[in-house]
Amino acid sequence: EPEVTQTPSHQVTQMGQEVILRCVPISNHLYFYWYRQILGQKVEFLVSFYNNEISEKSEIFDDQFSVERPDGSNFTLKIRSTKLEDSAMYFCASSRQGAGTDTQYFGPGTRLTVL
Amino acid sequence: AQSVTQLGSHVSVSEGALVLLRCNYSSSVPPYLFWYVQYPNQGLQLLLKYTSAATLVKGINGFEAEFKKSETSFHLTKPSAHMSDAAEYFCAVSVTGGYQKVTFGTGTKLQVIP
Numbered sequence: 414e415p416e417v418t419q420t421p422s423h424q425v426t427q428m429g430q431e432v433i434l435r436c437v438p439i440s441n442h443l444y445f446y447w448y449r450q451i452l453g454q455k456v457e458f459l460v461s462f463y464n465n466e467i468s469e470k471s472e473i474f475d476d477q478f479s480v481e482r483p484d485g486s487n488f489t490l491k492i493r494s495t496k497l498e499d500s501a502m503y504f505c506a507s508s509r510q511g512a513g514t515d516t517q518y519f520g521p522g523t524r525l526t527v528l
Numbered sequence: 529a530q531s532v533t534q535l536g537s538h539v540s541v542s543e544g545a546l547v548l549l550r551c552n553y554s555s556s557v558p559p560y561l562f563w564y565v566q567y568p569n570q571g572l573q574l575l576l577k578y579t580s581a582a583t584l585v586k587g588i589n590g591f592e593a594e595f596k597k598s599e600t601s602f603h604l605t606k607p608s609a610h611m612s613d614a615a616e617y618f619c620a621v622s623v624t625g626g627y628q629k630v631t632f633g634t635g636t637k638l639q640v641i642p
Contacts, residue, residue: 446630448632454634455634455635456618456620456632456635457632458630469629471629504571504572516562516574516577517574518574519564519573521569521570522571
């Protein structure tokens with residue numbers, strides 16, 4: 414069964430450094446998403462992406478964050494200058510359609526630790 | 529804006545006992561509701577979803593949930609717990625239109641006692 418993959422599984426970085434989290438969505442999916450989960454808290458929506466542009470973003474997704482689909486398979490989340498509070502599990506998801514009924518398939522997550 | 533509230537961050541049941549995980553939603557428009565499960569060190573897996581068809585929804589691994597509009601609830605149940613059900617369960621909501629932003633609850637960790 415097709416699945417969403419994410420790399421790396423763990424990322425440790427120093428405060429102020431740039432990080433890029435990578436995701437390979439399911440191949441025939443058109444909508445892509447990033448969520449994050451700070452330890453002990455709920456999963457929070459960050460951004461959705463369709464047709465090579467951001468379709469919706471949350472207030473968390475400020476200028477430090479950017480997303481890109483650099484080729485036909487990868488979907489990346491970049492954090493330009495990491496802060497301690499960026500430490501979290503980051504989940505990528507994809508769906509075939511964007512309608513509310515469509516299922517989002519989630520990857521296993523990347524655990525980001527900012528020191 | 530839509531939201532979900534999960535009652536109980538931790539639930540313990542004995543193997544073979546009924547599993548009941550509670551979720552209440554808030555939405556100004558008809559919602560779509562989901563239950564996801566997260567096993568240790570894994571991603572979120574869809575258990576079941578409600579999309580305005582039948583109010584009783586059956587999912588994988590013997591789980592089901594009933595949409596009750598009058599109670600704004602979408603509780604998850606399983607008649608008989610199995611050790612392999614130990615995981616964290618997330619209730620989630622999205623609404624029609626837009627790009628399907630999903631709003632998650634805080635999660636409930638299910639412990640199954642032998």
